[in-house]
Amino acid sequence: MNTISATKPTGAPISASPYVVAKHIPYARYVISAALIVALALIAHAFAVGQIQWLVVRQYLFDSAIMNGMINTIILTFFSMVAGIALGLASALMTDSQNPLMRSVSSGYRFFFRSIPILLQLLIWYNLALVFPRIVVPGIASFETTQVITPFVAALLAFGISQGAYTSEVIRSGLLSVGRGQVEAAKSIGMTRGATLRRIVLPQAMRVIVPPLGNETIGMLKYTSLASIIQYQDIVYSTQTIYYANGLVIEMLIVCAFWYLLVVATLSYFQSKIEKHYNKSNQTHSSRVENSVEKAG
Amino acid sequence: MKKLVEINNVVKAFGSFQALRGVSLDINEGEVVCIIGPSGSGKSTLLRCINHLETVDGGLIKVADNVIGYRLTGSVLHELPDREIAQQRAQIGMVFQQYNLFPHKTVTENIVEGPIIVRRKDPAESRAKAKELLQQVGLAEKADYYPGQLSGGQQQRVAIARALAMEPRLILFDEPTSALDPELVGEVLQVMRRLAASGMTMIVVTHEISFAREAADRVVFMDGGQIVEEGTADELISNPRNERTREFLSAVRA
Ligand SMILES: Nc1ncnc2c1ncn2[C@@H]1O[C@H](COP(=O)(O)OP(=O)(O)OP(=O)(O)O)[C@@H](O)[C@H]1O
Numbered sequence: 287m288n289t290i291s292a293t294k295p296t297g298a299p300i301s302a303s304p305y306v307v308a309k310h311i312p313y314a315r316y317v318i319s320a321a322l323i324v325a326l327a328l329i330a331h332a333f334a335v336g337q338i339q340w341l342v343v344r345q346y347l348f349d350s351a352i353m354n355g356m357i358n359t360i361i362l363t364f365f366s367m368v369a370g371i372a373l374g375l376a377s378a379l380m381t382d383s384q385n386p387l388m389r390s391v392s393s394g395y396r397f398f399f400r401s402i403p404i405l406l407q408l409l410i411w412y413n414l415a416l417v418f419p420r421i422v423v424p425g426i427a428s429f430e431t432t433q434v435i436t437p438f439v440a441a442l443l444a445f446g447i448s449q450g451a452y453t454s455e456v457i458r459s460g461l462l463s464v465g466r467g468q469v470e471a472a473k474s475i476g477m478t479r480g481a482t483l484r485r486i487v488l489p490q491a492m493r494v495i496v497p498p499l500g501n502e503t504i505g506m507l508k509y510t511s512l513a514s515i516i517q518y519q520d521i522v523y524s525t526q527t528i529y530y531a532n533g534l535v536i537e538m539l540i541v542c543a544f545w546y547l548l549v550v551a552t553l554s555y556f557q558s559k560i561e562k563h564y565n566k567s568n569q570t571h572s573s574r575v576e577n578s579v580e581k582a583g
Numbered sequence: 584m585k586k587l588v589e590i591n592n593v594v595k596a597f598g599s600f601q602a603l604r605g606v607s608l609d610i611n612e613g614e615v616v617c618i619i620g621p622s623g624s625g626k627s628t629l630l631r632c633i634n635h636l637e638t639v640d641g642g643l644i645k646v647a648d649n650v651i652g653y654r655l656t657g658s659v660l661h662e663l664p665d666r667e668i669a670q671q672r673a674q675i676g677m678v679f680q681q682y683n684l685f686p687h688k689t690v691t692e693n694i695v696e697g698p699i700i701v702r703r704k705d706p707a708e709s710r711a712k713a714k715e716l717l718q719q720v721g722l723a724e725k726a727d728y729y730p731g732q733l734s735g736g737q738q739q740r741v742a743i744a745r746a747l748a749m750e751p752r753l754i755l756f757d758e759p760t761s762a763l764d765p766e767l768v769g770e771v772l773q774v775m776r777r778l779a780a781s782g783m784t785m786i787v788v789t790h791e792i793s794f795a796r797e798a799a800d801r802v803v804f805m806d807g808g809q810i811v812e813e814g815t816a817d818e819l820i821s822n823p824r825n826e827r828t829r830e831f832l833s834a835v836r837a
């Protein structure tokens with residue numbers, strides 16, 4: 287912010303001093319920058335002359351199998367995060383409940399699903415039919431387990447449930463960041479517990495919750511590629527299917543990487559938008575001063 | 584005079600510590616009662632029991648003939664469900680030492696939150712009413728500010744407007760000026776004085792003895808979880824009968 291120059295009374299005489307501060311020249315920065323540029327140029331050159339058929343990369347960039355794979359990746363990420371946030375919120379609320387059984391269930395849930403590698407969880411859900419050949423809802427319905435647990439369902443269960451265990455901590459620290467006084471003020475104007483949570487506590491907790499949750503969404507986008515080992519047709523699965531056929535391994539992997547970069551960039555953009563939204567109302571005394579200075583200037 | 588608040592032999596413990604040891608106090612409609620007393624004497628606890636922010640261990644609190652927080656069957660108290668307690672609290676305003684405005688809402692949004700969400704009033708009407716209330720507390724031009732952009736004294740005046748917006752039968756003040764810089768205390772006390780003069784029923788926990796002397800119909804001195812002495816402001820502050828009251832007052836004045 288331009289606080290100093292803006293608050294300085296305009297036209298005030300600046301007394302001339304015989305002492306002059308020497309201009310600082312950042313030699314080290316120049317040297318490091320030069321070294322970085324050379325290194326980047328060498329890498330670019332290596333890829334340019336390497337055994338990569340860039341035309342093929344371009345040709346497959348919008349291939350329908352690749353696009354379908356990307357859409358499946360996004361769908362799995364989206365629903366896993368939705369499930370993760372719902373379970374995380376439930377688990378966070380249970381952790382702070384008065385009921386000791388609820389607290390233990392919640393902490394057991396977090397311990398269990400954070401301890402088992404996600405790859406293992408995928409395999410367990412996918413192979414559930416080995417243990418329970420049929421899923422029976424007594425008196426209502428009965429299904430072949432293999433019919434119900436498709437690769438998508440298995441992946442959703444694995445990612446959603448384990449994400450909930452992590453998100454629980456994120457949401458809890460968000461809820462704890464909102465002072466007790468806020469809850470008491472809400473109660474004092476006659477708000478119920480539900481309304482207090484929805485209108486007073488959660489909106490303020492979002493400031494703490496959104497940044498880590500954004501990072502976890504981006505992480506989830508990448509983790510879902512593991513689902514390709516249980517035949518879920520995400521973008522990595524599609525990429526592999528294509529290069530098994532045409533043998534252009536690196537070209538296809540570059541196509542795949544391109545799409546991840548694009549989607550992550552998009553997600554990051556929205557993340558920063560959302561963070562700004564939840565920060566805007568939390569102006570402090572100092573930002574008021576800055577704002578008024580900016581307006582005046 | 585009609586009785587509005589009836590506090591009957593209220594007992595409250597935190598663990599093994601007795602915070603309230605049988606407090607009884609009646610307050611009439613339109614009355615302004617100041618509660619004074621040393622730190623830890625149970626003033627806040629008593630106030631918080633009146634709108635059920637704290638549960639009680641024994642005794643009874645009635646506001647406008649309704650038992651607060653409990654359903655009385657025979658001589659047994661059963662805690663009411665959340666929704667019914669919320670409805671009772673909607674009639675009892677509270678102003679906190681730390682203001683406790685909602686920082687993510689503007690001044691106007693803070694004031695209309697209760698009327699719109701709890702009372703289900705029309706939003707436009709509520710905003711018009713909020714504007715009036717802001718004028719009353721001298722903050723008409725701050726309607727669209729966020730609490731973080733206001734001074735402590737201004738925040739506390741918004742908090743009073745927020746309580747008033749619910750059209751409460753009674754407002755509880757818990758040391759409303761204790762967190763303020765000395766030069767900001769006056770503006771808040773002035774709003775409270777006007778409120779008192781307008782006939783609002785107020786229970787004020789305060790260290791501002793001069794405010795108590797001026798504005799209170801009655802002053803209550805608490806110590807050790809009990810009411811030690813009560814009387815008109817003049818009686819209690821100028822001619823305290825109890826030894827502990829005298830000690831406390833001379834310590835506060837020193
Ligand atoms: N939630 C709580 N848990 C345990 N002890 C508590 C709790 N709230 C209050 N107390 C204790 O009860 C006693 C009375 O507290 P209270 O806040 O009512 O005092 P007070 O008269 O308002 O004092 P002050 O002037 O410092 O605000 C104190 O000793 C305090 O430590």
Ligand SMILES: [Mg+2]
Nearest residue numbers: 626627628758
């Ligand atoms: Mg207190």
